[in-house]
Amino acid sequence: MRVSGPSISLNKVSRHYGKVRAVDSLSLEIAAGSLVALVGLSGSGKSTLLKMINRLVEPDSGAIRIGDEPVESIDPHILRRRIGYVFQNIGLFPHMTVARNIAIGLELAGENEARADRVAELLDLVELPQDMASRMPEQLSGGQQQRVGVARALATRPGLMLMDEPFGALDPVTRDNLTYQYKALHDKLGLTSIIVTHDMAEALYLADRILVMKDGQIKADATPADLLSGNVAEEAEALVAIPRAQAAHLIALSKLS
């Protein structure tokens, strides 16, 4: 079951929308098997950066490599089939059963054997009951739907997972659950994961490396522990201050009672 995720390398990558520099000459190395959180306010360029890796967005300049391969040397749809992609709006196909949604990547790849077994295995992996297989997406809760979304992304055994605010639209309890479970999955499968989020608390909890983006550039690049200890960058400090203040407030409240 264990696969080993690839490393990622970006070299002076830029992408403009009109006069706006969404990503501005950005260079970055991500080690194989790491779980990286891309944090920043809306419009900081984090989604654009993520989507350039699976070529949903094409860079204006610069080079992106997955492992040793430049992404532009691979046909976009071939490239995307090797990468798991999960996003906030989930995008399950409403006219297909849960099982077919999960297996669609296998169907595209022409893998017809033991598809049902693989679906059963994936349902277990994302902790959904087996009888969900025959349901339609609309019969599922939001959290269940996103579990299907994750299962669908993992179906073709990708080494790299790109996740764009994956749990952003879910209620806090479900969200916390899924975050925790995904971290376990990441470790179990040996993936390389890049998760875009605007929630610093989630990033601090989940990632082993946090990148703070602003104006298309990386303003801070640190482990969660380093970020919390302060002394990193001003932009990061502003984001870390919020969970820190909330935690302090909660501690103060509990002492009062």
Next chain:
Amino acid sequence: MTGSWQQAFARVPELLAAHVQISVSALFLAMVISLPMAICAARSPKIATVVLTVASLIQTIPGLALLALFYPLLLGLSALVGGGISAFGFLPALLALTLYALLPILRNAVTGLSGVDPAAKEAADGLGMTSGQKLYYVEAPLAAPTIMAGIRTAAVWTIGAATLSTTVGQPSLGDLIFAGLQTQNWTLVLTGCLFSAALAISVDLLLGLIERGIRERRRILVVAGMAVIAAGLLIATLPLMIVRDNIVVIGAKNFSEQYILARLIGSRLEEAGYTVQYRDGLGSAIVFQALSASDVDVYVDYSGTIWTNQMQRNDMLPKAAMLDQIAQWTSANHGVKMLGALGFENTYAFAVRPEDARAKSLRTLDDLARVSSDFNFGTDVEFLERPEWQMVQVAYPIRFKHARSFSPTFMYPALASGEVDVISAFSSDGRIAANGFVILEDSKGAVPSYEAIMLLAPKRSSDDIFVAALNPLVSAITVENMRKANYMVDRQDDKKTPRQTARWLNDRLRE
């Protein structure tokens, strides 16, 4: 069930088959054209604007006009490529109905495809679907109910509009409606309407069933709907499978006299061993071209119509000389044989009520000109645009107070009831004598002669059996008999069918 219903119903299977054939062909062609266009349009708003605007413009053209427009278009095209394209019957009807069916299919398909949830499309891209796979797995299935609704609308429109294809010579249930309207045979009109409505409703229900099946993802409904449609299609088109050869097509314009004469010609040809088909309700311009192209084998026209419309002449000649020149011209320019004149004239004649004629001492068109500023003029739909009207206006200083167009059926009652004071009647019409109307004399000879003449298609001009069967009709019909015959069909009580009347007329041919 009375005899008239039986007669009307007897014609239904064949016409229904033709109706189904033309509607299905047009709908299918429209789908083949508009679905790929909709896919392009859904991916580019610019293309969508252009395509939908053009389709909407087409929709604003009245169905009858669209059909009529294809006729000269195809003639021109045929001339351009050196002949071989038929501007008559199936092809013009197919093209016009196809254009008509484009808009609902296009509009719904574009709406359906561009309305697909962006999240589903992003997921499809993220999963590595190619553009074609995205269409097949995601966009098409999600847009299918909307697309199906568009096809359903188009199907109902097409079945309705197909009744109009009668006017360009394509048989359809419209044959019954048009013939019935002209001869005031309401049994025919009702039969035509009943069956085309029943066809439209059943197709609508079945396509609705398929649409529901797609929407609710119930395959059984889709399969059942399609199976019934396929079976219906097979049964409906069965009469077309019967191969017949040596079929003679007899053309007729859109009034009673033409229906009667067509049946008279048809019955004689049937006796001579030919299988006969009728194409009724054809426009003046269309029927002559159809004859030239041998799409119609024989029909009756009028010398003045050929003289002014086809030959573009406006000079006056004595009757005999005019007929000679027409015979030469049709033969030299179109290979059409003028078999001869039938012996009566059906010209434009100005008719007034007898009491007006007495009180205002109206006898000639000069007398009419004198009182014309007080008179309301009733006419058929084309007379005011015809050269004969220009000729009359040049010869006589007629200026009517007001002019109104009627279908011939309603023109005579309008004069009788005083709604109008003078009408452009047809001189062989039985309703003139029946109402006691007075015909005003064209003392200056402004209106050309309208001798009824029998015209044969090029391919029949040397068919001796054909010519022999019809030759006895030459100079054999008196205007009195033709008037009586017309009145038998046109009158309200004890109406006869054109076929019964043709039999009556056949017994009174002049030797």
